[in-house]
Amino acid sequence: MKDREGGIRYVAPALIVLTLVTVYPVLYVFYLSLYRKLLIFNISKFISLDNYLFLIRDERFWNAFRNTVYFTGLSVALELLLGLGIAVLLNRSFRLKGASRAIVLIPWAIPTVVSARMWELMFNTDYGVVNYLLDVSINWLGSPSWAIHAAIFVDVWKTTPFVVILLTAGFQVIPRELYHAARIDGAGPWQVFRSVTLPLLLPVILVVLLFRTLDAFRVFDAVYVLTGGGPANSTETMSIYAYKVLFQTLQFGYGSALSLVVFFCTGCISIFYIRLMTGRRT
Amino acid sequence: MIKRAGFYALLAVVMLYCAGPLAWQLITSIKPSGEIAVLPPLVSTNPTAAHYLSVFHDYSFARYILNSLIVAGSTTILSLLVGSICSFGLAKLRVPFASLVLAFILSVSMFPPIATVSPLYIIIRTLGLRDTLAALVMTHTVFSLPLTVWVLTNFFRTVPDDIYHAARIDGCRPFQVYWKIMLPLSLPAVYTTAILVFIFSWNEFLFALTFTSSSARTVPVAIALFPGIHEMPWGEIAAASVIVTLPIILLVLFFQRKIVEGLTSGAVKG
Amino acid sequence: MPYLALLAVSVLIVMPNCLPEKGDSASRVRIVFKHGKISGDPEDFRLLLRHFERRNPGISVRDETLPASTDEQHQFYVTNLEGGRADFDVFSMDVIWVPEFSRAGWLMDVSDILPQEERLDFFPGPIRAISFDNRIFAIPWYIDAGLMFYRKDMLAKYGYSPPEKWADLVVISRAVMSRAPGLYGFIWQGKQYEGLVCNALEFIWSNNGDIIDGDRLVINSRENIYALRFMRDLIYRYRVSPSLVTTATEEPCRHIFGKGKAVFMRNWPYAWNLFNAAGSPVKGKVGVTVLPSFKIGGSCSTLGGWQLGINRNTKHPGEARKLIKFLTSPESQKALSLAAGYYPVRKSLYRDRDLLTKQPFLPGLFRVFMKARPRPVTPYYMMISQVLQPEFSAAITGIRSPEAALTSAQKQIEHILEADHER
Numbered sequence: 015m016k017d018r019e020g021g022i023r024y025v026a027p028a029l030i031v032l033t034l035v036t037v038y039p040v041l042y043v044f045y046l047s048l049y050r051k052l053l054i055f056n057i058s059k060f061i062s063l064d065n066y067l068f069l070i071r072d073e074r075f076w077n078a079f080r081n082t083v084y085f086t087g088l089s090v091a092l093e094l095l096l097g098l099g100i101a102v103l104l105n106r107s108f109r110l111k112g113a114s115r116a117i118v119l120i121p122w123a124i125p126t127v128v129s130a131r132m133w134e135l136m137f138n139t140d141y142g143v144v145n146y147l148l149d150v151s152i153n154w155l156g157s158p159s160w161a162i163h164a165a166i167f168v169d170v171w172k173t174t175p176f177v178v179i180l181l182t183a184g185f186q187v188i189p190r191e192l193y194h195a196a197r198i199d200g201a202g203p204w205q206v207f208r209s210v211t212l213p214l215l216l217p218v219i220l221v222v223l224l225f226r227t228l229d230a231f232r233v234f235d236a237v238y239v240l241t242g243g244g245p246a247n248s249t250e251t252m253s254i255y256a257y258k259v260l261f262q263t264l265q266f267g268y269g270s271a272l273s274l275v276v277f278f279c280t281g282c283i284s285i286f287y288i289r290l291m292t293g294r295r296t
Numbered sequence: 297m298i299k300r301a302g303f304y305a306l307l308a309v310v311m312l313y314c315a316g317p318l319a320w321q322l323i324t325s326i327k328p329s330g331e332i333a334v335l336p337p338l339v340s341t342n343p344t345a346a347h348y349l350s351v352f353h354d355y356s357f358a359r360y361i362l363n364s365l366i367v368a369g370s371t372t373i374l375s376l377l378v379g380s381i382c383s384f385g386l387a388k389l390r391v392p393f394a395s396l397v398l399a400f401i402l403s404v405s406m407f408p409p410i411a412t413v414s415p416l417y418i419i420i421r422t423l424g425l426r427d428t429l430a431a432l433v434m435t436h437t438v439f440s441l442p443l444t445v446w447v448l449t450n451f452f453r454t455v456p457d458d459i460y461h462a463a464r465i466d467g468c469r470p471f472q473v474y475w476k477i478m479l480p481l482s483l484p485a486v487y488t489t490a491i492l493v494f495i496f497s498w499n500e501f502l503f504a505l506t507f508t509s510s511s512a513r514t515v516p517v518a519i520a521l522f523p524g525i526h527e528m529p530w531g532e533i534a535a536a537s538v539i540v541t542l543p544i545i546l547l548v549l550f551f552q553r554k555i556v557e558g559l560t561s562g563a564v565k566g
Numbered sequence: 567m568p569y570l571a572l573l574a575v576s577v578l579i580v581m582p583n584c585l586p587e588k589g590d591s592a593s594r595v596r597i598v599f600k601h602g603k604i605s606g607d608p609e610d611f612r613l614l615l616r617h618f619e620r621r622n623p624g625i626s627v628r629d630e631t632l633p634a635s636t637d638e639q640h641q642f643y644v645t646n647l648e649g650g651r652a653d654f655d656v657f658s659m660d661v662i663w664v665p666e667f668s669r670a671g672w673l674m675d676v677s678d679i680l681p682q683e684e685r686l687d688f689f690p691g692p693i694r695a696i697s698f699d700n701r702i703f704a705i706p707w708y709i710d711a712g713l714m715f716y717r718k719d720m721l722a723k724y725g726y727s728p729p730e731k732w733a734d735l736v737v738i739s740r741a742v743m744s745r746a747p748g749l750y751g752f753i754w755q756g757k758q759y760e761g762l763v764c765n766a767l768e769f770i771w772s773n774n775g776d777i778i779d780g781d782r783l784v785i786n787s788r789e790n791i792y793a794l795r796f797m798r799d800l801i802y803r804y805r806v807s808p809s810l811v812t813t814a815t816e817e818p819c820r821h822i823f824g825k826g827k828a829v830f831m832r833n834w835p836y837a838w839n840l841f842n843a844a845g846s847p848v849k850g851k852v853g854v855t856v857l858p859s860f861k862i863g864g865s866c867s868t869l870g871g872w873q874l875g876i877n878r879n880t881k882h883p884g885e886a887r888k889l890i891k892f893l894t895s896p897e898s899q900k901a902l903s904l905a906a907g908y909y910p911v912r913k914s915l916y917r918d919r920d921l922l923t924k925q926p927f928l929p930g931l932f933r934v935f936m937k938a939r940p941r942p943v944t945p946y947y948m949m950i951s952q953v954l955q956p957e958f959s960a961a962i963t964g965i966r967s968p969e970a971a972l973t974s975a976q977k978q979i980e981h982i983l984e985a986d987h988e989r
Contacts, residue, residue: 020389020390020391021384021385021386021388021389021390021391022385022391022392024381024382024384024386024391024470024474025382025386025391027382028378028379028381028382028401028441028445029382029397029400031378031437031438031441032400032401032404032438032441035412035416035434035435035438035439036412036438036439039411039414039415040407040411042418043411043414043415046414046415050984050985052985053648054644054648054666055669055945057985068981071977073974073977074956100310103307103310108303108307112553114307114310114311115552116548117311117314118310119552119556120314120315120545121317123547124544124545125499125501125540125541127501127516127517128519128541129317130520131522131533131537132317132318132320132321132537135320135530139810139813143320143338146338153809156757156810156812156813157809157813158963158965171317175314179556179559179560182556183556228406232408232409232410234409234410234502235501235502235516238501238520239520244757244759244959245812245813245959245963246758246960246963247758247956247960248965253409253410256410257410258952260413260417261417261506261641262640262644262952263948263949263982264648265949265982269414270414270415273408273413276410277408277411280407280408281406284403284406421649426649426651427646427651506645509645509646509651510630510653521638
């Protein structure tokens with residue numbers, strides 16, 4: 015018997031608030047991007063798509079785009095591999111399992127900004143622990159080739175726990191009988207992993223990939239604090255470039271155009287993954 | 297035997313990897329300033345509490361912590377209120393295009409914050425809410441709604457419909473069912489959501505950076521903008537980091553089971 | 567019940583904004599003075615402020631320090647002044663922000679605090695930088711300009727005199743480095759930040775290049791390309807500068823030179839006091855001179871220094887004016903100079919007996935300050951600098967050729983200036 019009262023009144027507050035604070039600003043951002051708007055000088059002139067035309071030829075934008083794609087690709091791949099490894103490791107009963115899981119959560123719980131500062135000290139060329147332990151003298155945060163990898167490392171360190179947790183939950187769902195069956199058939203551990211675990215883990219992996227790709231693509235906090243986008247803009251991601259244009263030079267028109275492009279990209283990524291996930295179900 | 301040792305060795309490496317940096321911050325925070333910039337002594341032989349005192353005395357950190365507590369606490373309460381009401385409606389009542397509504401709410405979590413920051417900045421400025429905690433609470437609540445609605449809707453759906461119908465037959469109005477029955481039943485899920493929302497708001501950086509300056513500054517912004525001449529006061533930064541992270545770590549250690557449940561709810565079917 | 571929760575939340579949110587400030591007393595006017603970190607003992611500066619309070623019994627001054635990075639301070643002021651905040655009255659500005667803040671209408675006109683005759687006592691560079699529309703919107707507080715520090719003991723030991731041309735600096739550096747291995751030749755600030763623009767402009771100007779000439783954009787010139795390439799060659803071709811200069815700011819350079827590990831250093835004058843403090847390894851061994859140039863006589867220094875301005879939204883304009891007048895008076899300038907090593911912006915103080923005793927090279931500095939050039943004085947300078955910083959950084963680290971970097975910078979700056987042409 016499905017006798018249900020109307021629930022619109024219950025859903026309305028959330029919907030209204032969400033629309034006001036997210037949908038409306040996005041429309042406003044689009045509107046702003048059609049203007050040359052310098053807030054502090056009270057300059058506001060409609061220039062239609064000129065901002066976008068400049069954007070296409072803007073070398074610094076493409077640099078940010080390349081950095082973002084590189085950062086995302088490497089980050090997500092490493093997180094997945096590392097997370098999978100740790101999840102496999104923790105996927106058995108042993109004493110201290112609860113404590114281990116709690117410790118694994120630590121990087122996730124630390125505020126991103128704090129972890130960036132932590133690693134900034136550890137990556138210091140002269141008195142950082144990393145150089146000390148590795149017995150090298152690499153200028154991690156100051157060399158254009160190393161800086162982005164340092165940033166990727168910090169991001170991976172911080173978000174691997176999330177991957178571990180989701181994958182661990184995914185493991186629980188796999189019925190034990192399948193493992194037994196595979197082993198009876200004479201499969202070695204690697205084959206079991208490849209033919210039993212991985213395929214059944216795929217839905218969870220896709221969810222993880224969706225969240226992590228989106229988060230990596232939108233990355234701001236860690237990189238902003240760790241390197242500020244330098245050196246020579248080698249770690250400047252799209253979000254950081256947009257933020258600098260908006261709030262350091264206060265060009266609200268062009269900055270809005272950049273933000274919209276970020277939004278468009280994340281939209282595409284979401285649609286891609288969701289298609290992938292729903293496509294598999296049919 | 298070897299496999300066992302190997303396992304524990306690997307486990308130790310992983311634990312070091314996860315907890316090591318925080319431990320290093322702890323060690324740094326009690327090192328006298330002169331010893332921080334020199335490396336062979338890893339651990340100091342005369343630890344000092346000077347940095348902790350300095351953080352509160354010279355950097356008015358207490359105020360930032362208070363701000364963060366108020367923002368995170370208010371966000372949690374508001375988000376739970378609005379979110380749970382919405383979830384109740386979606387799970388138990390008739391809502392047109394319910395799955396579309398849910399999809400819309402979830403899609404908000406995919407918005408890049410940078411895309412909304414400039415118009416929100418203008419709006420907040422026009423409303424005169426710059427550098428107020430209200431501006432942060434507003435934005436944090438809204439951006440945490442997808443999380444709240446997602447977790448609570450999933451949970452409410454697991455509560456059998458019969459309970460709802462039985463209560464209605466007994467004469468309860470829908471809102472009373474929600475308030476007197478649903479919520480108490482869902483306390484575990486509510487706790488989980490509360491923790492996740494609190495952590496999200498406590499750690500949020502971009503909006504806090506943009507909308508606040510001095511009186512409403514929250515902890516992440518304070519740590520990012522730590523004043524120092526050209527050199528960084530690493531001792532104070534380490535002390536501040538420890539102060540800021542400790543409550544979260546304690547939360548996590550005590551509630552790790554709940555947190556895990558919350559994060560994985562709905563992600564894994566089964 | 568939920569309404570109770572909502573009520574509690576609202577109270578909590580509004581509360582902090584209503585909390586009274588500590589030490590508010592009804593009879594005294596309290597003005598807030600915001601500034602970056604002042605070097606030297608903060609107590610000395612507070613003494614100066616207490617002195618002001620004693621002279622003006624109705625006023626109490628609360629000074630607040632901001633994050634020291636110039637960019638962060640700028641961002642703070644922009645977002646706050648733009649929002650019309652009045653929680654600070656007087657604040658100190660980097661010389662490069664004044665045109666921007668003036669044009670944005672955030673500063674109070676203070677032309678009356680500095681009448682025409684008194685302006686003549688100030689160095690020409692700062693006066694140029696603070697004038698906008700024939701009015702003055704900030705008062706220079708102290709001056710700064712790029713200097714060449716060198717180890718006079720080493721140069722004397724190997725028989726060299728301070729270089730007047732960049733080529734000579736390379737020669738001397740290599741000679742000394744070969745005979746005293748483990749030393750760096752020449753260190754300067756090459757990290758991607760405002761300091762890099764200061765350093766780069768010194769090379770560029772000394773080669774007769776420039777960024778903006780009148781209202782023409784002349785950044786993409788042969789002279790500039792040459793200057794940028796030379797900066798890169800210092801590191802990778804002549805090897806007189808270590809690669810760490812590409813991430814160095816003022817303090818790391820000062821530390822390295824202060825430990826005796828470099829022969830030449832470009833930095834601001836503040837370092838002098840630290841080098842001659844008790845216990846400094848280089849005490850008595852440091853000389854200062856003007857920066858070298860590519861052609862004789864072309865030496866240039868980038869003008870730095872801070873100016874005091876009044877927030878347009880202040881509720882206490884009268885008191886704020888008094889504070890500014892006090893802090894920029896000859897007595898305060900002298901006190902600050904003795905305590906914090908900041909150099910007075912009033913020319914007359916360079917003949918003051920006490921100052922000359924403490925800093926005997928003041929006449930030399932006078933020469934440098936008279937020739938200090940401001941960075942492009944335009945309201946768009948901050949935006950232009952945001953373009954220059956990464957391009958210069960890319961050129962000196964070799965990511966991009968100087969030609970490509972300058973071409974790219976030109977395109978971006980043209981885009982920025984288009985806004986102005988349409989007015």
